[in-house]
Amino acid sequence: MKRTRPNSAPTAASEIPFSRRILYATLVLSVPVIFLAFLEVGLRIGGYGPDLRLFVPRTIGGTEYYGVNVAVTSRYFPSLHVQPGISSDLFHVHKLPGTIRVFCLGESSTLGYPFMYNGSFPAILREELALLYPERPVEVVNLGVTAVSSYTVAEFGRWCLDFEPDVLVVYTGHNEYYGALGVASTESVGRARWFVRTYLALHEWKTFLLVKSLIGRLGGNAGSDSPERKSGTLMEALAREKDIPFGSSLYQEGLDQFAANIGSLLEAAQRRSVPVVLSTLTSNLRDLEPLRTVLTATSPGFDRTAHDAAIVSFRNMVVHGKALDVREQLRVLANADTGAADIAFLLGRANELAEDYASAQQWYARARDLDALRFRGSSDLNELIRTLAKTYGMPVAEPEQIMQRRSRYGLIGSRFLLEHVHPTLEGYGILAEAMLDPLLEVLPKAGRAAVSKSSKFRAVVTPVDTIAASMRIDILVHSWPFTVTNRSLSDLRAGSWEESLSLGFLRRELTWEEMHVRAAERYESDAKWDAAANEYRALIAATPYNVSPFLRLGGVLLQHGRRDDAKHVYEASLKIEETSQARLKLAQYYFDSENYADAARELRSALSLGQLPRTSLPDIRLALVTALLRSGDLNAAGGEAEKLAAEYPSYQPAQGLRDEVRRRLGGPGR
Template sequence: MSKKLVIPSSKGPSKKRIILFKGISIILVPLIILCLIEFGLRLFHYGNNVSLFVEYGPDKEYLVFNPDASKRYFTDNNFATTGNLEPFKKKKDNNTIRIFVLGESTTIGYPYFHNGSFHRWLQYRLMHTFPDKNFEIINLSLTAVNSYTVLGFAKEVVNYQPDAVLIYTGHNEFYGALGAASTQHISSNRFIVNLILDLRELKLAQLITNLYERLRGFHNNDKAEHSETRMQLMATNQEIRYQSALYTKGVNQFKTNMDAVLNLFNTHHIPVFLSNLVSNEKDLKPFISFEPNGALISVFKRNYSMGLKAFNNNDFAGAYHYLNQAEKQYNNSAFCNYYLGRVCFAKGDFEQARQYFLKAQDLDGLRFRAPEEFNTILTKLCLRYPNTHLVDTKGAFESYADHHIIGNELILDHVHPDLKGYAIMSDAFYNELRKTKVLPDGDLANEMSFRQLLQSMPVSRTDSIAGMDRIFNLKSHWPYNDPTAKDSIKADNAEQTFAYELVFNKASWNVTMNSLYIYYVGYHRYKEARDVVESLILEDSGNEDLYEKAAALDGTLKDYKSTLYNFKKSFALSPSFDKARYIFVLYLKCDQPDNAIPYIDYGISNNTSGLNLNNLKAFTENVIQLKRSYLTDSTNVKILNQIASTYLSMDNQDGAEKYIKKASKINPENYDTKLLISKLNNLSVKNEHK
């Protein structure tokens, strides 16, 4: 039987395979092209790096808040805002407590910024209460943003070893970037918003966005007027009725995003300190009030007008009658509720006044103040997550407010506190931090009280004036439109001139502070000069030269406690023999020999002057032993004289004088004490002639 010859089929690939290959090619080829474009754009460094942190230029061992980080959240990069530059180490030191701050314009400290902000008040207090600890407080807040930015930043913050996160946000939820009623709105669908935010990391997406913006700018003739503020430019859909669909979108957006933020930090076991919100309830008339429709409008308007007329004539009984009638006919008038609050406040019915003010705020159709519902949401979220602590900033403000209703005495405009308000805000966070294990345990002998904080916080007069000038400038524009506000901006003296230049971007803050320092030193105003240097320290707490400059001014002012503090901070950053010598001399001068020993030891090990410090150490150890003996026998004149004599051997007049006075008080006729007084006087004369 013959074998059949098998001839290979000449048929090509099957139709299904061809379709499959074509399908893969259709998908794969464009994908490869897009990847190549992305690679090319990255190769030539096109676009922006929108990661949260970048290397700090002057020192690559540090990171700093990326000025371009906000561009991911704005559909128009011309609106994007920048924040603080507060360098922190890539590798956190063991002795460092690192705290991140998230939020919006109030959180960054508008209108003062810099040392007016609550986190700087907090930083100053923590630095002086725990002088041996290093605090890195990095404020990542921005103006014109909301919970979307807080959530986006939170996703990166968890990777940088935070010991705590402080959050104050909510007032910008409707009009801030990506808000439900913002010009920078993308979509009401969170999945779409988050997808677009992720895509904006790609250079290709940035290229497409930039091309679109250029085309839109080319064809759009309705360009914004230069006089328009960011508030006006961001508020596309200005009027939002209470409980409307748009209002509900904003509430749900806030609730969902904040829940995601707290869940994220809870998963990473990071303590969160979440504040409720504060606004001007008593002294800010609502911006927009809706009127009733149909037949009710004429009756409502008549009663409201008569009530307002009676109020202006101080006829509070008549005002309440007519306004109450108007409110019964139509209970959604923000203006009517506000004036009912004013009437009740004038009559002394403060609890009822509070209810009317809060309702007026909720009904305000221009939502630059968060509705009270947000505070309820924040409270409930804190109960849901065990590592989240509610900071009752509102309660703290109410405790200082007139009859516990917040108004102009603490708030400058609609939501931004004055300097005392920011101090109170910092105190609320401080007290909550003290309840947890975030801050060190142990002796709080150095604790700075709130009263001391108010007295010593280094906010320059120029910074204070600049804050008020920004508010006057704000109120001259929409939605305040106060025609006289700008008249309050003066430049009649040096401090006002510096402030004017700062507010209207004629000089940077650092340049202004350096000019102010030179001005104060030139007029021998050393206390103000020191405050300026201390404000620069808060801006750049890793700069040892600033601590030395502050210490020198402290010495001029004979503030030895502050001198010691600043020299120790400088020494910790950059140890040297000269700094160690200043420190141990000051400790001995202040009769703290135990604290002097480590610095004497450093001086012995790093002696660059040829001084014989071994004798000094022996004298110091002798004083330490004598002081221990004195504690068991505080009336022993012999021990007191021995301490004084040892201090005189070290040329320490202050230490010697302290113990000579104690000995003289116990026994003024003691021969050795009299001899020591004579030696002290001779030493004083000798030092005066040096």
């Protein structure tokens, strides 16, 4: 009988049940997850990394506010260690009843560059809304950031929806290509929008921040003092692909990025029933030649050398008033190369000189659109903004239309724009004016004053602000892309004490507040009371939560003999913070007005605050007895006089006044 061979021994894998193999695999795969979870918890407990919230709490004078967190901008600059400009605006943690709260989102033109602070359109809007809603608290928060794209604006806007806004205002688009995370920016993590949004979302995790920091150290991030920053402006550092021809795939990619990001913000705002005022963009058309021309040579027989020679010749002819002679020749060149921004600009100038202003405006706008260095939002971008507003049922502001109506011959230039996109003070006033009408469409009518809006939208800006702004612009227009060389703060010199203060502020030797206080003190020493008062008004406008400039302004007005104005300022200061100084000044006002009952009330309030130095208490309490006595309240005067004389037995004025009160009350004197 044939013997069969036994089956071979089972393998180790076949001996392990399938369920157990699944368990082992799960445990193996869980190890890195568990490690990362413990690492994340440990980093959070240890407080690792910066706080990247948009708003952080602050307490001033016992009141809780939210302030803009300067660290939040690091989310958007993956390689450059820079601190973009950002505002210091505050708003109440607990929204006061009836408050009008507006968040303004955008880039440097929203921030108010080069004036900043009170020179921005959000600051001007705040003043206008305060006039229109005199009985309501008004909070207009400037969230403009320099050198950012719509990724930052959209993310800021979505976060703002959690802070009870009445409306959002969006003025953005000029930085869409070169701003941080833009499609042609050096500050990029890729062009795929899903990847960029994932990258931003990962900043909520401390583990990601740790990895990002380690990579940055290994890669040697460019700091603020890096060669890149020393050799050029931030504009140059951010522009990776400098030439973006009109209608190119990269040009369209920027428009698509803008539409997706701003569309996501509008969708989120719509779900929360928060209106958003969008604004089209304005830029310098007449007084800024295209920064970069990229020739497309679309016509047969195109000759680049002949083109360049013709440009030089025609420019000279236009300058010398021979516009009529060259218009047709310029049109021929424009048809030969439809991407020639320089030809379009010359056609604008030639038509202007020929007094065909409608054609001039069209060609100037065409030159702006063809400019391959895309620091100015194009006509397509403005149309996209209008389309987004219509799609989501949001109001739209049209500042360019107002500027065009008020410009000579309808040609927008240096009256309203300092260089390519940043407005003059008058230009910022127009931005605020354009925003106000659509704002009033969506803001509550309750509590609105029955007054017309201001005929002029003015910023609370003083000479040291305008000097600092001029210095900023001087550096900007003497650097790339306007010139081949670069100017810096170290190249500037001060010729007056005002310039010294402004330069000290720009060099960060002084804060903005210190600059204004020193300017005010200099004006006070020169008895220039109006100028000193304006410095304090600027501080009040920018820091309405700070009582100090109110008190200083009141003192200046008293020095200038403007008692009634000083009284109103001191009363306004008490809405910010109770101070013995304000109460004493009001008491003095009522004493001088022979309103002794109100003087006594103010003195009692000053004493109750417990802020007065002990050495001043006898004199102030004596003044209280005097006020009570003169007001006819003899019983109260007697009680205060007895206490004062008992506490200060060697204070002879108190003893004498006590005796006088006793005599009036019919009691014994000393």
